[in-house]
Amino acid sequence: MTASKAAVLVVDDEADIRELVEIALGRMNLTTAAAATLAEARQRLSEQPFDLCITDMRLPDGSGVELVAQINRQYPQTPVAMITAYGNAEAAVESLKAGAFDFVSKPVDIAVLRKLVDSALQLRAPAMPPQVAAQNLLGEHETVRQLRALIERLARSQAPVHIAGESGTGKELVARLIHHQGPRDRNPFVPVNCGAIPAELMESEFFGHLKGSFTGAHRDKAGLFQAAENGTLFLDEVADLPPHMQVKLLRALQERAVRPVGAETETPVNVRVISATHKDLGQLVAQGQFRQDLYYRLNVIEVHTPPLRAHPSDIPALAQHVLRHLARDLGLQRLPALDDAAIDALVAYPFPGNVRELENILERAATLSDGERITVADLQLRDAQPSAAPAPAAGLEDQIEEIEKRAIREALEKTRYNKTRAAELLGMSFRALRYRIKKLGIDEA
Structure with missing residues (x-):
């Protein structure tokens, strides 16, 4: 669809504002339809599709926010811009929270309006398909x-x-x-x-x-x-x-x-x-x-943004992605592979530094490894290091491990030692549960 064929619905009970906006849009080679009330706007929307709606906040039979909500619900591809009273920041924020694309204040600045319209109409042909952009x-x-x-x-x-x-x-x-x-x-x-x-x-x-x-x-x-x-x-x-x-x-x-x-x-x-x-x-x-x-x-x-420990099942794929980039950046001839124990250790690790820490750990491990595979020793995870903490901290760690052991044992008993079901109860992957069972020395009966 070309810009000359784009259609805009203008909703305002003040005839002079409707006329001002329509004249400005006409000079942009856009077609317009006008409505003075909420009911008229709904009628226009039912008669034809629009590429943009510009509506006043206050209408004789309702609020422009109602129209924003309806368009978002029934015509999600149509962006809505709100006309608000000058200095009414609360109204502007309310319209944005309701789903408005943007807002313009009265008295309407034509230059600002044109920029808003240009931005809104660009939504019809996004520069980057969402599935391509989101793959990162x-x-x-x-x-x-x-x-x-x-x-x-x-x-x-x-x-x-x-x-x-x-x-x-x-x-x-x-x-x-x-x-x-x-x-x-x-x-x-x-x-x-x-x-x-x-x-x-x-x-x-x-x-x-x-x-x-x-x-x-x-x-x-x-x-x-x-x-x-x-x-x-x-x-x-x-x-x-x-x-x-x-x-x-x-x-x-x-x-x-x-x-x-x-x-x-x-x-x-x-x-x-x-x-x-x-x-x-x-x-x-x-x-x-x-x-x-x-x-x-x-x-x-x-x-x-969720912490990495909230989605541990994604860690293996993230690790492979990081290693591919590291191999390229470090000039490695081959991509080092994580062995099974190393993957288990990563999945079970809490990652207080999240993805950035994962990147640092793997960069260090790729450097320390033999170039073929990365082991748990190469990862040098913090909880795998000898503890230099004072006695009270070590005691706290012991208490936490006991709580974790108890939770795992209870889950195993509830599921008659079905590890797959126990992992689901605990909200972790099967691989992470298997690693924790081994690390904590839990009797698997």
Whole structure:
């Protein structure tokens, strides 16, 4: 379908706004249909398909949020943009949570509207098929499948996303997949570690500066927001932002504009923000360390990346994937193979550092191995090392092992020593159970 054939439904009870939007869309070679009420909009939707719907928040016979929910339910391929009152951040967030693609504030800025429409219509022909983009998120466990499906849905929205998860669980990978499966794919993905920028340079790094605005500013410099124009800005470890930058970031998100250091006016920006942290942002808000209003602005939709120990059945496939990359990067002639005992050990290992730790372990093991196979000894897993912990810690480990032994024995007894069924009861793979039974010295009766 070409852009000239794209159809847009405009829903607003104010005739002048309907006319303004329709004129702007007509100049973009789009066809339009108009509705003044929720009932009229539903009638139009039943009569023909639309490539985009633009609706006011408040309608005489209901709320635009109702229309967003209905379109998401009945016409999921049609993105919806919301027109909200100027400065009504709550309404904007409510519409995004309901599933709106994006929003535009009154009075409607035609330049902003055109960018929104362009982005929405690009959803009809994604630059990268979801199945191709998502192949980098490996795993067949249900938690990983659900995460892939969520990424695909979020890619069709412009709502701010916050990714929560432990270190090493692939938060940046998830952010990149959301970007690459969406309409901003052809534009920049700009990652930034908020904890790595000195506090005194943050404002300049984020928003840019003008020449002569401070000592050392020898030329104009664009900030990260400008670098991500029409694309995605990924704020990693956003919990590390100092209070003064939290205030400035909130304003940039609300106004969709930034003011470079030394400038007198703000510069509009069209950027999707995805944030992430391994910390509990909600807890930091409760402790007064993170602004509540910024939290709600960033956390419109929350995504959780599962720790590796939550899907141990995926570890063998992940390990093979990592080894293939290592063999290429290290210039190995042959791909070293994990022996059965090494695979069992990896599946049973808790991986406090998650996928990043798996990568480090395998890189070390590939270096230490004979080049043909990797053994348990090559892995050098932490729980396989001689313990240097003081007596109280060793005692705690003994207690934990006893609890684990008891749980495994009870599962075996309940299933009459059917290990497959016992593994299901314990929520682990058969291979992991077999390894734990051997390691803990459990009598298999």
